[in-house]
Amino acid sequence: MTDIEVAVNVRAERGPTKKRRRIVISCTECHRRKQKCDRELPCGNCRSRNKEAHCAYEAGAPTAREHETHAGLYSSSSRVDRLGSGSGTPTSRAEPLSSMAPSWGYAQTGAASTLSFLQKIERASTSDGDDGLGGGGHGDDDDEAAARATSYQDSFALKEKYKGLIRLLPARMYIDQLADIFFKEFNWQYYLVEPQAFRELLDQWTNLPFKVLSARGPEALSPDLRVFPALLFEVVATALLVLPKSLHESFASLKYAGNMTFEDLAGDYSESGVAIINLFGPKALSVTSVQVGFLRASFLKYTANVTESWHQIGRTIRDAQELGMHRDALDPKPASDDVESVLLNQWQVEKRRHLYMMLASWDIHMCLILGRPGALDWRHGMPTLPIDARFAKDTDRSKTPVIPREEGRDPPTPLTRNLFLYKTVIPLRDIQDLESEGPCPRDFSKVHKIQQNIMEIHDSTPAVFRMENPDRQWDNEPDLHWLPQARCLGEQMFHFTLVALHRPYIFHREESRVEVIKGCLGMLEMQRQLFVGLPPKSWKNWHLFYGSFDAVILLATIYILFPYENAEYRELALRHCHWAVERFATMKDMNLLAKSAIGVLRAVVSRLVKAIGKCAPPSSSAGTSVDFLRNSSNTPLSTGRTLGSTPTSSTGRGSAEGSHKYSPESLTSAPPTASAQDETSAFPAMMPGGWEIPQDGGGLPGLAPFFAMGDLIYKDLTVDQADDVLVPPTDLDLLGGDSFMWQFEGGFGQDTVWQFLNQHQPSGDGTG
Incomplete structure (x- = not known):
């Protein structure tokens, strides 16, 4: 065999000559555009072109850093990889700790986070030429972080x-x-x-x-x-x-x-x-x-x-x-020092703060409705509230500063309303803190202080949003068509805060029962006015459900358990309960929550009628309505104020809310007898005939505080109904008959109101 044949055979055994691969030291964008890259993440070129999201480095390509590793400058993580593989050379390059930390759950925002410390250490080690804990030289951490960020981009x-x-x-x-x-x-x-x-x-x-x-x-x-x-x-x-x-x-x-x-x-x-x-x-x-x-x-x-x-x-x-929406220090910074960037950044900051304010409002509101824990810890503080700014409508925000709106001169905005609603729900935080003290706190001064705060907030309602003598100069503006609804919903929120404050104490404190009755009546009146003004397409609204359901359940529970108290509100409470059931029956095909809850309302109202032995209000065919109690000598609040609303001339919708008005003095409910009033301090004498007190020794004080909405949703509260009955029926005897004594079913405990109501079997004599 000649020398040439031997050389050919050797070359064939070695295979084709491998192509030399050049070291890629630029990001993919700079490499594509053939530009010099500073190897930052994002690099300067991508930042100047507003292509930060596209700045990435090839994960599998060798880089200049890898050549340094052959000199023995490996990170501690790389050494572990080498030892694990049993080889003298690294099988894979270690991922920088700063890019791995977010995967472990460490915060990616904030100056005092573990991630920020790792990044500072890696930058310092890179700038000094010492690998230390950084695990890489110039740009190595950027390459590895980019590899993680681009894993889905190339998919x-x-x-x-x-x-x-x-x-x-x-x-x-x-x-x-x-x-x-x-x-x-x-x-x-x-x-x-x-x-x-x-x-x-x-x-x-x-x-x-x-x-x-x-x-x-x-x-x-x-x-x-x-x-x-x-x-x-x-x-x-x-x-x-x-x-x-x-x-x-x-x-x-x-x-x-x-x-x-x-x-x-x-x-x-x-x-x-x-x-x-x-x-x-x-x-x-x-x-x-x-x-x-x-x-x-x-x-x-x-x-x-x-x-x-x-x-x-x-x-x-x-x-x-x-x-970083929860901290002012984490607000975004302008992209540059020019005026346009600064102004645009201001609007972006305001947008972030408004979103977080609304998230906080929703969180605490749902907590108090459902009886569930919240996602926010209010002890950690809140960012600065957004500015009630003028609308920058159809203008370039990069040329418009954030200018506060002038009350009475500039029209209100949805942000104006949201800022006041947030102020209204702030007391709910203190109310939630009181839950740890239980239904019998040692000192009720905290409750009184919170109630005073609620009333002061209500007194500060902007004129355009208050119910009594509102500022209506903007009502006819096409963009402000929502103002009448906003007034009702804002007033309803005020009454809800009072109800939430006193709800845990209704089984133990008469003053709290009075406040809950007034708050529930206020909520139901706002619901009545709101429902009359809404088209059927809006009957799915969440507010039409919770504002009525919770109020009816609380009113009925108080009057069933304490029928001789607060006789001056009894007839009005019964009327509003029936109207609420009518509303639910009307919108049940549109509102799924109303459909699931109407059976519970029917059972509760039927027990209420039997307990207090009063006549049902006129049916929808009679076209009657009633003014909400206001400015009446027999409806004072313990704080010296009266619950009030603006009379409305509503038109009938085939429901009980017609146009005829009753004054509070025309209500026909008779006060209880003196003997009955004298017996209100003794629990057995207050109970209607036929009640069976639990035999565990707990009695009424053993009843746990309840959240009607939460029980309906989380404990599958329902009523065993034989058939679907139209409520309110025109036959009072049918409503009070034993056939309507439905039983509550669900996952509630033995110490709940529902179990207690299941034992309620009135004697049927109408005396309660």
């Missing part, structure tokens, strides 16, 4: 899932119409989405070239624009819930299955929004992500999924805290 499956979801969005023509419905009918309640910012993002999304999504997918978009389709899904879904019947035919083409309702379609759209958010996870959050989570919670509550809504609010609060 073909994620890109296809994203494209598959956004294909479900309706056409721009439908989006525009449904967005208008959303902003008019729903957004004013919480002001979760700013119309101007929404329109700007919508234009950006619509003008996005298709090849951007088909080539690179969502990684080519900014963090807010990336999840903007999820916001679109939630806005469209919410609008479909309040879609007027006159527009049903216009949007019928959006349905894709036979017998599909708009509620079904709305549920699909909302689930698609959640699916988009879940694609990116909690490590790719933005302010838009928090808006999506908030709208999702609102959608769930609007569709009677209250438990899921409560969990969603908790998750959204955690996302907001991950973004």
Whole structure:
């Protein structure tokens, strides 16, 4: 064999010559554009081009840092890898600790977090040329952090899932119409989405070239624009819930299955929004992500999924805290020192603070309604409240400063309302703290102090939102059509805080029972006025449920257990209870919560009628109504104030709320006899005939505080009904008959009001 043949054979055994791979030391964007990269994350070039989200480094390519490792400059983590592999050379490069810490749950915001300390250590070791704990030289930590951030960007499956979801969005023509419905009918309640910012993002999304999504997918978009389709899904879904019947035919083409309702379609759209958010996870959050989570919670509550809504609010609060919304020190900084960047950043900060304020309001409100723990620890403080600023409508916010609105001169905004509602719910924090002292606190001075604070807040109600002698100069403005509803809901919130304050003590303290009765009557009156003014499409509103259900249950419980007390409110309470049942019967096909609760209300009201032995109010055919007790000598509050509302001239809707008025003096309830009044201090004498006191020695003081709404949702409170009965019936004997003594069922305990009411078997003589 010749020398040439030997050389050929040797070369064949070695295989083809491997191509030398050049060291990649630039980010993918600089490498593509053939620019010099400073190897920051994001690098200077990407920052100057507003492409921070695209700045990434190839994970598998060798870098200049790897050549330094051959000199023995390995991190402690790399040494562990080498020892574990049994080889003298590292099999893989260790991930920097600063990029691993977020995966372990350490905060990504804040100057005093473990992650920030790791980053400082790594920067110091890099700048000094000493690896130390950093585990890498210049740019090594950036490469590894980018590897984690780009793991989903290069995934073909994620890109296809994203494209598959956004294909479900309706056409721009439908989006525009449904967005208008959303902003008019729903957004004013919480002001979760700013119309101007929404329109700007919508234009950006619509003008996005298709090849951007088909080539690179969502990684080519900014963090807010990336999840903007999820916001679109939630806005469209919410609008479909309040879609007027006159527009049903216009949007019928959006349905894709036979017998599909708009509620079904709305549920699909909302689930698609959640699916988009879940694609990116909690490590790719933005302010838009928090808006999506908030709208999702609102959608769930609007569709009677209250438990899921409560969990969603908790998750959204955690996302907001991950973004640093809970601290002023974590507010975003301007991208540059120019005026436009500073002004735009101010509006962004105000937006973040408003979202967190509303999350806090929802959290404490749902806690006191459902009897559940909250996601916020108020002891840690709150960020600065947003400024009640003038609307920068149809103007460039980068050229408009945040100017406070002038009371009485500038029209109110939804933010104006939300700021006052937040002030109204602040006492709920102190009320929640009182729960630890139980139903029999040693010192009631705390209760009195909180009540005084509630009354002072109510006295400071802005003129445009108060019920009595309001400022109506803006009522006819098209953009302020929501003002009448806002007044009712604000007054209802005030009464709810009083009810929540005294509710734990109604079984032990007569003064608390009086305050709860007045607060419940106030809530029910606001519900009556609100219901009369709402079209059927708005009967799904959550406020129409909780404001009536809790009030009726509390009123009935107090008068069943203590029938001889507060006789001056008895007839009015009975009337409002019947009207509430009528409202629930009217809207049960639209409001799923009302449908699930109407049986409980019927059973409670039937027991109330038997207990107090009074006549039922006129039916809806009689067209009667009653003014709420106001400015009457027999309705003083213990604080020296009276509950008041503005008389309204309501028109009948086929319910009991007609136009005829009764004055408080015309109520026909007779006061109890002197002998009965003298016996109110003794528990057995107060009880109606036929009650069976629990034999465990606890008696009435052994009853646990109850949350009617929470029991309905979490303990499956229901009533065993033989058939569906129209309530209120015109036959009083039928209402008071034994056939209506339904039993409460559910997962409640033996020491609850429901178990106690199950033992209530009135004698039927009408004496209670």
